[in-house]
Amino acid sequence: MSSLTTTESVLVKELFVSSKTPVQCHFTRAVKHLELDNSVLILNGLGKAINTTIDVALKLQEKFHNTIKLDIQTSTADVKVFLALRLDDVAFASTIPGSYDIWIVFSPLFIADALCTYFNVIVLIRLYIEGHIKEAVTRTGLENMLAVFDFDHTIVDGNSDVVAIDLINPTNLVPNRKDFPNNWTQYMQRVFDIIKYIEIPAEQIIDVVSLMRPNDGMPKLMRALYENNVEIIVASDSNSLFIYNWLKHNKLSDIVSSVYTNPATIADSAIKIEPYTVQNKCNWCTTNMCKGAIVEEYALSTNKKYDKILYFGDGKNDLCPVLKLTKNDIAFPRLGYILENLLKSHTTPAKVIPWRTGEYIYEFLKSSKLISA
Numbered sequence: 001m002s003s004l005t006t007t008e009s010v011l012v013k014e015l016f017v018s019s020k021t022p023v024q025c026h027f028t029r030a031v032k033h034l035e036l037d038n039s040v041l042i043l044n045g046l047g048k049a050i051n052t053t054i055d056v057a058l059k060l061q062e063k064f065h066n067t068i069k070l071d072i073q074t075s076t077a078d079v080k081v082f083l084a085l086r087l088d089d090v091a092f093a094s095t096i097p098g099s100y101d102i103w104i105v106f107s108p109l110f111i112a113d114a115l116c117t118y119f120n121v122i123v124l125i126r127l128y129i130e131g132h133i134k135e136a137v138t139r140t141g142l143e144n145m146l147a148v149f150d151f152d153h154t155i156v157d158g159n160s161d162v163v164a165i166d167l168i169n170p171t172n173l174v175p176n177r178k179d180f181p182n183n184w185t186q187y188m189q190r191v192f193d194i195i196k197y198i199e200i201p202a203e204q205i206i207d208v209v210s211l212m213r214p215n216d217g218m219p220k221l222m223r224a225l226y227e228n229n230v231e232i233i234v235a236s237d238s239n240s241l242f243i244y245n246w247l248k249h250n251k252l253s254d255i256v257s258s259v260y261t262n263p264a265t266i267a268d269s270a271i272k273i274e275p276y277t278v279q280n281k282c283n284w285c286t287t288n289m290c291k292g293a294i295v296e297e298y299a300l301s302t303n304k305k306y307d308k309i310l311y312f313g314d315g316k317n318d319l320c321p322v323l324k325l326t327k328n329d330i331a332f333p334r335l336g337y338i339l340e341n342l343l344k345s346h347t348t349p350a351k352v353i354p355w356r357t358g359e360y361i362y363e364f365l366k367s368s369k370l371i372s373a
């Protein structure tokens with residue numbers, strides 16, 4: 001149903017949007033009218049048609065983004081009316097006598113400018129209802145958060161290097177840890193060389209690691225953080241082949257922004273591992289990796305000021321980054337593991353929340369209103 005009113009210089013058209021007619025049909029009709037100079041379009045949506053009306057209005061705004069103004073009025077809880085005005089020089093130059101009609105039509109528009117945020121609120125609620133939480137959160141400009149995950153015993157329930165070591169049979173071939181003091185990557189290189197010697201292909205080691213069980217609720221937690229616009233990085237003393245392949249196998253690669261770990265490749269049918277770095281600045285950490293420096297460098301590289309850092313870990317090498325957190329941040333040490341114990345005698349300004357499962361962390365973040373469902 002539509003009607004057309006012609007005033008001295010403004011064309012007003014009212015369109016009643018029904019939920020049964022496709023958005024595209026309403027849109028085409030609306031565009032046709034708005035392409036005329038000095039045109040005013042009133043979209044009426046009732047009940048179920050409110051969503052369709054909003055869709056048409058948003059599409060129109062997208063198409064005419066510089067020349068259109070939207071105004072929303074709700075007369076009752078069930079009714080939303082959109083007024084779309086096509087503006088041009090003539091319209092705004094019409095302060096000359098005789099163009100009073102334009103001022104009558106335009107007067108709600110000036111009020112509408114002040115109510116512009118109201119429109120944003122409606123869009124936010126709608127996105128939220130439809131489950132587009134990520135977009136909704138972006139719109140409100142909520143907290144800028146970074147989540148840092150350790151890999152072994154945190155994302156996965158176990159240690160990937162130990163899984164590799166356990167492939168060595170007979171066990172008397174397992175190299176002695178004491179022969180490689182303070183050098184984990186050299187020790188692991190020896191392990192990989194022996195695995196090659198007993199003729200287990202490198203791909204098989206990676207496959208076994210990829211099948212490691214995640215800690216309960218961890219994938220759900222990571223996906224929820226991602227959906228809530230929280231940036232996710234992984235910092236681990238394992239290696240790139242293990243972590244990338246595990247994330248890929250568990251369909252989590254796309255949600256992780258960066259992985260900081262010892263680089264590894266397959267060469268000559270064996271895994272070759274390199275230290276992530278060589279450092280002696282930090283006494284807390286091993287020479288090949290300071291996770292505290294990784295978190296700082298990541299924040300610098302993204303040029304972002306994070307309002308809150310969430311750190312998830314279990315081990316000794318997670319202490320340094322946790323001690324560097326601020327009072328706005330939260331440390332999540334795994335209950336009963338080394339980090340949790342170390343935090344009894346070391347003080348971090350961050351809030352400390354020990355956990356047993358990813359599910360527990362998910363519920364904590366939800367009840368703290370840091371993430372939506």
Ligand SMILES: [Mg+2]
Nearest residue numbers: 150152153315
């Ligand atoms: Mg760990």
Ligand SMILES: [Zn+2]
Nearest residue numbers: 282285290320
């Ligand atoms: Zn460190």
